[in-house]
Amino acid sequence: MSSEKRYQGRVAIVTGASSGIGLETARLLARSGATVVAVARREERLAALLAQLQADSPDSIYLAGDISDKAFAGGVVQQVAEQFGRVDILINNAGVPLHRMIYKITADEAEAVMRTNFLSCLWTSFAAIPFMLRDGGGIIVNVSSFGSKVPPTHEAVYVASKCAMNGFTRGLWGDLQGSGIHAMLVHPGPIATEIWSKLDEPGAYSGEVYPADLVARQLLAAMDKREFEIVLPRWNFKLWIARWLYAIAPSVVRAGVAKMDPVNQDEVEALRQRLIKTP
Numbered sequence: 001m002s003s004e005k006r007y008q009g010r011v012a013i014v015t016g017a018s019s020g021i022g023l024e025t026a027r028l029l030a031r032s033g034a035t036v037v038a039v040a041r042r043e044e045r046l047a048a049l050l051a052q053l054q055a056d057s058p059d060s061i062y063l064a065g066d067i068s069d070k071a072f073a074g075g076v077v078q079q080v081a082e083q084f085g086r087v088d089i090l091i092n093n094a095g096v097p098l099h100r101m102i103y104k105i106t107a108d109e110a111e112a113v114m115r116t117n118f119l120s121c122l123w124t125s126f127a128a129i130p131f132m133l134r135d136g137g138g139i140i141v142n143v144s145s146f147g148s149k150v151p152p153t154h155e156a157v158y159v160a161s162k163c164a165m166n167g168f169t170r171g172l173w174g175d176l177q178g179s180g181i182h183a184m185l186v187h188p189g190p191i192a193t194e195i196w197s198k199l200d201e202p203g204a205y206s207g208e209v210y211p212a213d214l215v216a217r218q219l220l221a222a223m224d225k226r227e228f229e230i231v232l233p234r235w236n237f238k239l240w241i242a243r244w245l246y247a248i249a250p251s252v253v254r255a256g257v258a259k260m261d262p263v264n265q266d267e268v269e270a271l272r273q274r275l276i277k278t279p
């Protein structure tokens with residue numbers, strides 16, 4: 001089999017495939033011969049993607065729905081296993097941003113982010129592991145965030161959702177030893193996707209952003225080698241320095257990050273005054 005078609009006969013689920021990193025990863029997997037199941041909410045986007053996927057991998061399908069719904073998330077895996085007889089690769093990539101001060105986030109909003117960004121990967125993994133075990137193995141790739149390594153300001157809940165994913169994946173990596181199932185954690189840095197236009201308050205990041213297709217290529221290359229945890233893009237000096245500095249002097253990084261995206265003290269004071277009057 002040519003290395004271009006190295007995933008021929010494999011079935012891969014990619015969540016969050018209607019744009020950005022998920023879309024590019026789905027395309028690459030189809031080009032590599034995998035039957036791709038593209039998952040997201042926006043059906044028209046998935047239908048457009050499907051035409052491209054099927055040019056490389058005719059059996060590919062899409063399943064439209066909300067991955068933050070437990071029944072849908074588990075149901076995707078069940079349906080794929082019934083239709084194709086197997087689930088070889090699960091890429092938990094769907095995610096939403098939340099860029100807002102902690103004082104202005106409700107508990108329900110925080111829960112919604114945890115459901116989409118973290119619980120969905122837990123539900124799909126629980127559903128997929130028995131099929132992978134039955135068939136001798138599989139790969140679970142969880143797309144976390146560089147923000148879980150070096151937290152930006154205004155993103156406590158988003159970072160929490162990704163740190164939960166980190167913990168779950170690291171645990172899986174340990175627990176799945178000898179099972180043939182490989183768990184893998186991917187931390188994208190700033191990547192040029194539509195996620196930036198979904199920030200509920202304008203983000204202040206103005207540094208370099210990297211293309212989503214580069215991330216997809218590097219993700220697949222790392223998956224081929226069964227690597228465990230990677231930051232993408234790879235070998236990036238700025239990301240490396242930020243991680244290193246955060247490990248040895250987190251308060252220096254906190255000050256630097258707060259300079260880039262300041263916490264508005266007037267806003268905090270106004271809120272304090274309001275709470276003093278009406279707790």
Ligand SMILES: NC(=O)c1ccc[n+]([C@@H]2O[C@H](COP(=O)([O-])OP(=O)(O)OC[C@H]3O[C@@H](n4cnc5c(N)ncnc54)[C@H](OP(=O)(O)O)[C@@H]3O)[C@@H](O)[C@H]2O)c1
Nearest residue numbers: 016018019020021040041042066067094095145191193195
């Ligand atoms: N871009 C970056 O700079 C960056 C950095 C670090 C980490 N990441 C992570 O990388 C992953 C991909 O993000 P991206 O940058 O490619 O963003 P994106 O272009 O906004 O893509 C997000 C994908 O998730 C899907 N999605 C969101 N909520 C969903 C839900 N409830 N049910 C089903 N699908 C849902 C979206 O599809 P629908 O809206 O059609 O449902 C879309 O396909 C995310 O987990 C993100 O946190 C991105």
